[in-house]
Amino acid sequence: MSVPGFVASGVACGIKESGDPDLALVATADGRPVPAAAVFTSNLAPAAPVQVSRAHLAATGGYASAVVINSGNANAATGATGREQAERTCELVAEGLGCQPEEVLVCSTGLIGIPLPFGALVSGIGPLVAARAAGGYAAAARAMMTTDAGPKDVLHVGGGFVVSGIAKGAAMLAPNMATMLAILTTDAEATPAALHAALLAAVSGSFNELSVDGCTSTNDTVIALAGGSAGPRPGLDGLMADVCTELATLMADGAEGATKRARIRVIGAESADDARRAARKVAESQLVQCSLYGADPYWGRIVSELGSSGAAFDPDRVSISYGGVEVCRAGVALAHDQAAAAAAIGAREVEITADLGLGAGTAVITFTDLSPEYIAENMRTS
């Protein structure tokens, strides 16, 4: 797949000891800056590349020519040296592309607190820039991976324009945002402000409705670049949202150790904020995640999480359903088709609805089960 006006590439530069690809580039074909927007982690320990990319976007007023991404090291908790290396990375890419350093954005993903293997990264920039091509998105998506089960590389086609998204993300996935990187490119035309608004809306309805383990990483970044050759397109917002939703679903499906994907939909909350708070508490509950892994329709744990979520709650009004099977009504067990409830929670994709019976607030969070494989993947970094 390709997006008119953009090129991409991915190479192995030696940051990863495995020799797997670990350096990626997405850039405008001519090296000229185009409208750009980004959403960054809310973590107060943002990685060096997050600090640098934020500053670059502010300096250009929302324009960029390229995004360079390394995997295998987060360049986080690396202090002034880390920031200098992120800046130098942008300078070297800018020299290769013939643009200004401030027109390059940078992302990193991998382990936190370990100095960046900067010599390896520098050695890869020449080959990376040389390899850029219209068909390079797949290679870029692959070079962004850490523990991802596979590359995440999608393209949606609208009326006369396209939106592409490549992403990584497999754990530390929580709203605001996941530990995740995503780069969107489109040939539609948009001002930096319009692109930013569209990106915020798309992230809000996708990555921010996803939680794997409640952890919000130091490096989360979503960047959108609008090349403009297709002209202004009213459908851009919707297509960006579709791309983000598909990428978020791919992340949940490929999450570390996950055997199931679930959606908790909270309705009837006193407010939308309450609904989000309640849905997130359920989604991030280790006990609910264990029940999901065991395909056990133990709705009592869901009631307990709702009651301790901080949302307004009346235990005599809540009802809970698995799939379409209501198992709790007015706060107590409801006689129901047990085989149907077991089938609903035994499925690969599980739908849970909690109606708080208090108001009109609704929210949805997608999450995954907690399996022994998650622990196995996360117990050692080396």
Added chain:
Amino acid sequence: MSVPGFVASGVACGIKESGDPDLALVATADGRPVPAAAVFTSNLAPAAPVQVSRAHLAATGGYASAVVINSGNANAATGATGREQAERTCELVAEGLGCQPEEVLVCSTGLIGIPLPFGALVSGIGPLVAARAAGGYAAAARAMMTTDAGPKDVLHVGGGFVVSGIAKGAAMLAPNMATMLAILTTDAEATPAALHAALLAAVSGSFNELSVDGCTSTNDTVIALAGGSAGPRPGLDGLMADVCTELATLMADGAEGATKRARIRVIGAESADDARRAARKVAESQLVQCSLYGADPYWGRIVSELGSSGAAFDPDRVSISYGGVEVCRAGVALAHDQAAAAAAIGAREVEITADLGLGAGTAVITFTDLSPEYIAENMRTS
């Protein structure tokens, strides 16, 4: 062990299908009410026994003759029927002891959302009351157990008085409070108000500094009864705190699937609230818990959790130590004795210190690792 002025007992009444003991009693020896205080769950879906015990303590102005506890069923999410059954349980115990129903407090622990096997419970009350004896604490502690590895039954001796504590708690352990029940009895004399103040302080420094999985249950209750035969004793507050601390440590050691117990101490926070928020975020992080299980000194995850905890945070000021080994200073990796750091996190009891470098706020949370056994214990309720 025994406490002058009190009796206890534990029997099997058939709530648990296993036939294990499931009904416990702690009462004054003469059935007369004594000063009593309690701390209950903050969950907005409190179980029926929590609602009933709260009402009884309010009605008596802080006096009670007895506490009856069943395990094997939480009597939570059971609506009006559950409340009636909790009230009726108190009436039957009161008849047996010759006190008023309002002078009996009631606790339940077990699965949520399943109707109480009330016939079984009623059949057990006669034998339970008949079996009460000064030496009955061990039997009572055993009958409170759910998935606990063993009974929790401690006695501390002060100058001329004693404080006893029996407890259960193995999962859903989070501050404010754990899924836990604890009954303290002392022969010291105290007014209901003084006893309540002492209990709040003791709980704050023990159970509320413990987190196994961030889940706050529907049934959490800590009750203290002061018989008074030993007269007023200035050391009562301290001894109650000691008993609660020992019970909390027993809970962490016996937590479901735990192979390690850790303490995260946050110092240098802008405020005590910030310190608590930061310590709790680290303690409840699945990723930190996985690192602990794997004995991996991956401090980057701790920085990331501190940065997303909501506490004021400056990534360039934080330092992290395992045991006495500082591994991160001013936000970046510090050269250190790697064997010593590995030994510190490889121990059965792990001490982690995070200095935020911002102020004087401190807090400590005790937590456990996340192991495959935790998942195995929680994936199915039947």
